[in-house]
Amino acid sequence: KQEVTQIPAALSVPEGENLVLNCSFTDSAIYNLQWFRQDPGKGLTSLLLIQSSQREQTSGRLNASLDKSSGRSTLYIAASQPGDSATYLCAVELNSGYALNFGKGTSLLVTP
Amino acid sequence: KAGVTQTPRYLIKTRGQQVTLSCSPISGHRSVSWYQQTPGQGLQFLFEYFSETQRNKGNFPGRFSGRQFSNSRSEMNVSTLELGDSALYLCASRPFPGGRLDEQFFGPGTRLTVL
Numbered sequence: 001k002q003e004v005t006q007i008p009a010a011l012s013v014p015e016g017e018n019l020v021l022n023c024s025f026t027d028s029a030i031y032n033l034q035w036f037r038q039d040p041g042k043g044l045t046s047l048l049l050i051q052s053s054q055r056e057q058t059s060g061r062l063n064a065s066l067d068k069s070s071g072r073s074t075l076y077i078a079a080s081q082p083g084d085s086a087t088y089l090c091a092v093e094l095n096s097g098y099a100l101n102f103g104k105g106t107s108l109l110v111t112p
Numbered sequence: 113k114a115g116v117t118q119t120p121r122y123l124i125k126t127r128g129q130q131v132t133l134s135c136s137p138i139s140g141h142r143s144v145s146w147y148q149q150t151p152g153q154g155l156q157f158l159f160e161y162f163s164e165t166q167r168n169k170g171n172f173p174g175r176f177s178g179r180q181f182s183n184s185r186s187e188m189n190v191s192t193l194e195l196g197d198s199a200l201y202l203c204a205s206r207p208f209p210g211g212r213l214d215e216q217f218f219g220p221g222t223r224l225t226v227l
Contacts, residue, residue, distance in 0.1 A: 032214050043116075043202055044218035051214075089155070093214065099145065099157035099168055100204075100216065 002027045002094050006103035013080055014111055021075040021106045023090035028068045034100065035064050035075050036089045044089065048075070080110045114139065116205050116219035124225045130191040133222045137184050137205030143167075144186040145216065146178060149200040158201075161186050162209050190224075198226045 003026040013019050023033070032051050036044040048057045048064040050073070056065040063076040073090060087107045091100035117136045125131050137144050146158040157170040161180035178188040184205075190197055200223050204216040 034215065036218070041200075041223070043118075043220040044204075046215055046217060049215045091155075098209075099160060099170065100147075100155075101157075102147075102155040104154045 002030075002092060002101045004090060004092055004101050004103040006088075006090060006106050008106060009104065010107040010109075012109040012111065015080060015082060017080050017110075018076070018078050019080055019108075021077070021088050021090075021108070023073040023075070023103055025071045025073075025092050025101075027094065028071050029094070030068065031093045031095050031098070033064075033066055033073050033090060033092050035062075035073075036091065038087045038089060038105070040086075047088075080108075082110050082112050084108060085110050116203055116217055118201075118203050118219040118222050120222060121220065122223045122225075124227065125193050126227050127193055127195060129193050130189060131193060131224060132187055132189045133201055133203075133224075135186045135188075135203030135205075135219060137186070137203075138217055141205035141207050141217075142184050143206045143209045144180060144184065145204045146186070146188050147202045147204065148172075149202060149221070150198075155202070158188065160209065167209060193226045195226050198224060200224075 005024045034049045035047040050066045061078040066073045087105040089105045091102045119134045143162045145160040149155045160168045164180045175191045180186045200221045202221045203219045
């Protein structure tokens with residue numbers, strides 16, 4: 001069974017800092033990995049999708065990397081802003097067309 | 113292009129009742145998945161539908177069921193509600209299961225409270 005772990009569970013940083021969120025998974029034979037953002041009481045917003053053949057993806061201030069051999073992914077947020085405050089979830093798809101296995105998320109607070 | 117829509121957004125029911133939730137996928141998306149989110153268990157997969165057929169099912173009791181219509185809209189039903197069914201129910205869509213376009217897009221969710 002695929003286990004997905006996200007560390008830390010919560011993080012508070014001052015505005016402007018660069019930060020890294022971590023995601024680890026137990027089965028390295030994944031098909032893809034997706035990072036989401038969730039605001040309180042809301043649905044999930046897709047941030048980045050990394051296919052298993054890729055090493056990283058970038059979108060604006062966000063960069064996600066994938067190391068399948070070690071079972072790890074990181075989400076790098078540059079120059080954090082208060083609007084980045086949310087819960088960040090990582091999810092892996094074990095095989096093509098399968099369900100997503102989610103971590104419990106990292107709750108991020110960026111203070112002005 | 114409109115995103116994934118879910119109705120209703122909020123529901124309050126009592127134990128023993130049944131409930132039906134609705135999800136309209138992004139136009140052109142034919143795969144719809146349902147997830148349950150609770151503070152204790154996080155996000156858990158319920159089932160996925162594609163072309164009106166259930167493709168995958170998570171580890172939930174038979175009280176949880178779903179269906180998909182020819183226009184790709186999907187409904188999920190929970191019968192004999194229990195207090196533990198209180199959760200945020202999220203629907204996600206993608207063009208089809210697997211393939212290059214694997215990114216899943218989620219709706220705002222339906223918040224179900226069982227009293």
